[in-house]
Amino acid sequence: MTAQSTASPLALDGVVKHYPGFTLQLSLDVPRGFVMGLVGANGSGKTTTIKTALGLVRPDAGQTRLVDKTRLGVVLDTPAYNPTWTVTQTGRLLSGFYPSWDAQRFAALTQGWGVPGNRKVKELSRGMGMKLQLAVALSHSAELLILDEPTSGLDPAARDELLDVLSEFMTADDHSILFSSHITADMARLADYVTILDAGRVIASDTTDDLLAAYSLAAGGPDELTPQVRAVAHGLRSHNTGWDALIPADAALALPTGVQLETPTIDDLAVRLPKGPDHD
Amino acid sequence: MALRVVVSNTSGAPIYDQISTQVQTAILQGDVEAGDLLPSIRALARDLRVSVITTTRAYQELVAAGFVANVPGKGYYVLPRDSELVREQLLRDVEGHLGAAWATARLAGIDRSELHALLDTLIDTPEES
Numbered sequence: 330m331t332a333q334s335t336a337s338p339l340a341l342d343g344v345v346k347h348y349p350g351f352t353l354q355l356s357l358d359v360p361r362g363f364v365m366g367l368v369g370a371n372g373s374g375k376t377t378t379i380k381t382a383l384g385l386v387r388p389d390a391g392q393t394r395l396v397d398k399t400r401l402g403v404v405l406d407t408p409a410y411n412p413t414w415t416v417t418q419t420g421r422l423l424s425g426f427y428p429s430w431d432a433q434r435f436a437a438l439t440q441g442w443g444v445p446g447n448r449k450v451k452e453l454s455r456g457m458g459m460k461l462q463l464a465v466a467l468s469h470s471a472e473l474l475i476l477d478e479p480t481s482g483l484d485p486a487a488r489d490e491l492l493d494v495l496s497e498f499m500t501a502d503d504h505s506i507l508f509s510s511h512i513t514a515d516m517a518r519l520a521d522y523v524t525i526l527d528a529g530r531v532i533a534s535d536t537t538d539d540l541l542a543a544y545s546l547a548a549g550g551p552d553e554l555t556p557q558v559r560a561v562a563h564g565l566r567s568h569n570t571g572w573d574a575l576i577p578a579d580a581a582l583a584l585p586t587g588v589q590l591e592t593p594t595i596d597d598l599a600v601r602l603p604k605g606p607d608h609d
Numbered sequence: 610m611a612l613r614v615v616v617s618n619t620s621g622a623p624i625y626d627q628i629s630t631q632v633q634t635a636i637l638q639g640d641v642e643a644g645d646l647l648p649s650i651r652a653l654a655r656d657l658r659v660s661v662i663t664t665t666r667a668y669q670e671l672v673a674a675g676f677v678a679n680v681p682g683k684g685y686y687v688l689p690r691d692s693e694l695v696r697e698q699l700l701r702d703v704e705g706h707l708g709a710a711w712a713t714a715r716l717a718g719i720d721r722s723e724l725h726a727l728l729d730t731l732i733d734t735p736e737e738s
Contacts, residue, residue, distance in 0.1 A: 364660055496655040514618045521660040536662055538623060592621060 336394075337361055338473040338505045339382055344391035346381060353377045353529040356391075359473070359507045364499060364519055366537075367509040368599040369526035375509040378526065379477050382507070396473045399427050402466020404476040408458045412451035416444055416461055420468070427469035435468035442490070456487035463494055474498060476508040480516060488515070495519060517595045527603035537595070545581040546597055548573040549588035558584060564601025575601040612641050612648070616657055624659055628667035629674075636676050636687055637699075643689040647677060650685075674698050 339359040346353040353374045380386040424430040442460040524534040550571045562574035614631045654664045671677045675694020677685045714724045
């Protein structure tokens with residue numbers, strides 16, 4: 330095995346990109362053989378990160394490294410193909426770009442997923458457009474899949490099919506995935522690593538298990554909201570009859586008795602971590 | 610019998626824990642036999658739609674507990690149930706349960722001989738199927 334084939338398929342190193350009122354500043358490494366989820370609120374920099382990774386945005390500083398374009402599969406909210414081509418034409422024209430194009434596989438996948446060959450790209454629904462892009466990726470032996478908000482706008486059945494495709498894709502140990510998402514429980518289960526963005530920076534990045542184990546979602550009554558609790562309560566939501574907040578797991582042990590603790594979701598972390606402890 | 614592993618998002622237990630516990634139960638109940646090959650890490654991850662790190666961690670715990678062995682390049686094999694590590698693990702479980710029983714007995718004012726008698730009765734009563 331050459332060094333090239335074991336290197337991570339995507340790395341952003343010290344990338345900086347300035348926009349009016351927003352600066353993206355991060356490093357990111359998607360390990361070969363694993364799935365990374367990129368989460369954060371709208372405007373946190375998920376899409377800019379993905380565009381930078383794909384070379385669609387040129388960073389002001391820093392380096393990006395990406396697998397060869399012929400080994401890359403991309404799923405965007407709108408397919409980046411000529412909107413007036415039909416599905417069949419798209420396959421035929423893309424076959425010229427990819428040395429390993431498998432026309433039979435493309436036909437079988439699009440047919441199997443009910444993507445009509447004679448339909449124009451611009452006429453495809455959100456779910457169909459996603460399936461077309463996945464079919465393209467799987468027909469040229471992509472080893473890295475980059476998906477921007479793959480589940481948004483999908484009905485539950487289409488999301489289920491997406492999960493099937495992604496988990497099947499990951500049975501090859503040299504395959505990797507980076508997806509950005511408002512992460513749902515089913516997507517969180519699939520992610521080996523999660524990176525949380527806020528205001529253009531990485532505020533947490535770890536294995537999903539370790540990230541979830543590092544925090545507890547705590548809830549209690551008004552009397553239990555002591556200054557000590559406030560000092561560690563990320564994203565505190567306080568109301569007339571109680572409060573809830575994200576608490577570091579090591580601090581959770583010292584909470585007043587009666588405070589309920591449960592395992593947070595990735596969404597809880599993405600929403601509450603940026604807010605930090607309460608300071609008012 | 611087949612290996613049965615199902616995971617829940619809402620059980621509260623980490624998914625790797627749910628997997629290793631269920632495989633352990635299947636081994637102890639004899640649903641899988643010594644020498645059986647477990648699903649590969651990536652095949653199990655696909656089937657359960659969980660991350661590869663999750664299934665890897667579950668299998669590592671089973672190796673550490675002496676239930677399975679990893680043969681590099683081949684996969685994870687079920688070890689004989691009477692292996693030393695498994696026995697130790699089960700012994701620890703028994704000690705834990707007996708300790709809890711004794712603690713509860715003291716709360717209820719049940720003394721040593723009563724507890725012994727209770728245990729003997731339990732052992733002599735045929736298990737309901």
